[in-house]
Amino acid sequence: MKRSQHFCLQVGVALALLTILGVLINNLAVNLIRTDMGLSFLWLGRPAGFALAEHPLSYRPSDSYAWALCMGWLNSLKVILCGLVLATVIGVLAGAARSSRNLLLRALSSGYVALIRQIPLLLQLLFWYFVAFLSLSGTPLAPLGTLIRVSNQGIELLGLHLSVEFSALLVGLSVFTAASIAEIVRGGLNSVPRGQWEAFRSLGLPEGFGLRRVVLPQALPAILPGLTSQYLNLAKNSTLAIAVGYADVYAVSDTTITQTGRAIEGFLLLLISFLLLNLLITGGMEVLNRVVIRSQQ
Amino acid sequence: MRRLTTALVSLSLLATGCASIDQGGGSRLELISKRGQLHCGVSGKIPGFSFLLGNGRYEGLDVDICRAMAAAFVGDATKVQYRPLTAPERFTALKTGEIDLLSRNTTFTLSRDAAGGNGLTFAPVVFHDGQGLMVKRSTGIKGLQGLKASNICVGSGTTTEQNLNDAFQERKLSYTPIKYQDLNQVVAGYLQGRCLAMTSDRSQLAAARSGFPDPEQHIILDVVLSKEPLAPASVGGDQRLGDAIRWVVFALFAAEEFGITQENVDSKLEQAKSNPQMSSLRRFLGVDAGLGQKLGLADDFVVKVIRATGNYGEIYNRHLGPNSSVPIPRGLNRSYRQGGLLIAPPFN
Incomplete structure (x- = not known):
């Protein structure tokens, strides 16, 4: 009896959700018919007619909308992947610094986390782009010799030129996401029993070595789920690219939608491309998670 | 149980039906x-x-x-x-x-x-408007030729991107569009020197210029890229x-x-x-x-x-x-x- 009640409740909730979805889809269909616009994707093959500032593969304005969107997607992928790496590095360093015995390091990193988490990302991106990068002088700053050169034209990394839009977006996204990652890392490190720290210290192992070989492996299972959601956030936040003039998939879709008037199809494609991106990230993290858990057994 | 399901299904059908009736009707x-x-x-x-x-x-x-x-x-x-x-x-x-x-x-x-x-x-x-280009007076640029191979700040979601492209392609000139979401960012990008020129409808250029600290230092080029009614x-x-x-x-x-x-x-x-x-x-x-x-x-x-x-x-x-x-x-x-x-x- 109890079980069938439970079942009824579930069916009820499912039906209610389906009803809502039905109303939404019905509204869309009715509105599309009313304005004489059925769904169509034929426009994807037509020439885009707009130039892109950055494209990883060859692209000309006479290429199709589909190809332009692909370039946007690749641009997104580029900044997301670089962002994941950079955010992880900064985040882990800052997180480890927060558990450090060095007072200055601890204060610096908790100041960083507090500051960055209080300010909206859009504002930070605009800051990095308009205030930090574009206000630099034209002659490059080279803090590490020829390794990295920073100017108002962007970053020159080992001879590889990164545009100023890409650089500002990458730095902004990474610094923002790394603040959350730092907290997750700190939480993970704190979940490791105090005794483990004392154990490696009493063996006379150096702090960094003990952190890497003793504490972090035990903290990883607690860190990974939180890390995944931060990675997903970074991917989704990358759509703010348009604010700093970077031609990501959202910026390209935006032009496409206005030129073709195909808003619903454009947004559907955007939804699908982000779903794909995020499934990719979740899938990768899932594999990593399994590897970590297996290695612990 | 089955009766409940049927009831709910018909209820949901009714709800979708109502929604469509709401859409119809007069002006x-x-x-x-x-x-x-x-x-x-x-x-x-x-x-x-x-x-x-x-x-x-x-x-x-x-x-x-x-x-x-x-x-x-x-x-x-x-x-x-x-x-x-x-x-x-x-x-x-x-x-x-x-x-x-x-x-x-x-x-x-x-x-x-x-x-x-x-x-x-x-x-x-x-x-009746038309798309134009604004440059800093000190650059001495008079027409599209002077903007060859340079960055041009443009706003998103308008016909301006396409017009810009058509104008440059017609004259076989290359350029790089730096595209922002709205006019304020286009203005900021232009004033910060990211682009040699910014493009928009001439009315909007004039409006934006009125807010500059030094409006007389910026000129709107004579070239008109489009009809913008x-x-x-x-x-x-x-x-x-x-x-x-x-x-x-x-x-x-x-x-x-x-x-x-x-x-x-x-x-x-x-x-x-x-x-x-x-x-x-x-x-x-x-x-x-x-x-x-x-x-x-x-x-x-x-x-x-x-x-x-x-x-x-x-x-x-x-x-x-x-x-x-x-x-x-x-x-x-x-x-x-x-x-x-x-x-x-x-x-x-």
Whole structure:
């Protein structure tokens, strides 16, 4: 009896959700018919007619909308992947610094986390782009010799030129996401029993070595789920690219939608491309998670 | 159990059915007068056209179009709810019914008008504009040749990107577009030196320049990349709403032709009432009934509109005239009698 009640409740909730979805889809269909616009994707093959500032593969304005969107997607992928790496590095360093015995390091990193988490990302991106990068002088700053050169034209990394839009977006996204990652890392490190720290210290192992070989492996299972959601956030936040003039998939879709008037199809494609991106990230993290858990057994 | 499922399924079908019935029915014009308020989509960021003032009120030529419509449809020019919209949002807002009228520097094009494109209904052009380029005076650049292989700051979601591309391709010149979401960012990118030039409609360039610390140090090039006839738009497939909007705009033009202003409209009305032989003026001001009614408006809608906003010339002078903060020469936006393009068909 109890079980069938439970079942009824579930069916009820499912039906209610389906009803809502039905109303939404019905509204869309009715509105599309009313304005004489059925769904169509034929426009994807037509020439885009707009130039892109950055494209990883060859692209000309006479290429199709589909190809332009692909370039946007690749641009997104580029900044997301670089962002994941950079955010992880900064985040882990800052997180480890927060558990450090060095007072200055601890204060610096908790100041960083507090500051960055209080300010909206859009504002930070605009800051990095308009205030930090574009206000630099034209002659490059080279803090590490020829390794990295920073100017108002962007970053020159080992001879590889990164545009100023890409650089500002990458730095902004990474610094923002790394603040959350730092907290997750700190939480993970704190979940490791105090005794483990004392154990490696009493063996006379150096702090960094003990952190890497003793504490972090035990903290990883607690860190990974939180890390995944931060990675997903970074991917989704990358759509703010348009604010700093970077031609990501959202910026390209935006032009496409206005030129073709195909808003619903454009947004559907955007939804699908982000779903794909995020499934990719979740899938990768899932594999990593399994590897970590297996290695612990 | 099964009965419950059937009940729920039929309930959901009923709900979807109801939703579709709600969508049908008469003109939006009735909805507006029943609601007692016009929902008007504007930009809110372009001085002279629609700009949010310090006191929280919107002002500009586009805003006055909204006010004129509210005066005609609801009888009160203040009964407008403004919705600031970005360029990519604007058509969706119209399509979903969030706004009744789009009065936001929208270029009238075939794709936007046609049923197979955006399917909008356009009112007469209220501002004849064209896309231009602005550069710093110190660069000495005079034309497109000087911008060869340089960065150009452009805003998103407008025809400007395509026009820019066409102009450069025609002349076989290369360039790099730096595309931002809205005009404020385009301006910031340009002022920060990311681009040699910024492009937008000439009216918007002039408006943006008025806010620069050194407006005289920036010049708008003579080259005009496009025709940009800016017109208010409403949702397609609603003839009564489309007609009413169209004829309110024509009324603003015609009032200027008749020499009727905000100040003299009441004396003109008295004059028309006491002179039965002034038939065209009597028809226009609704003394002889019939015209307003055909549009689904009050017969004296013209009087209400002119009392609220004045004629087109007065609106233009208020926001874009020589003494305004965004002076733009009237040029093509004069009445046909002064060699411009504005003309109202007869109010017969």
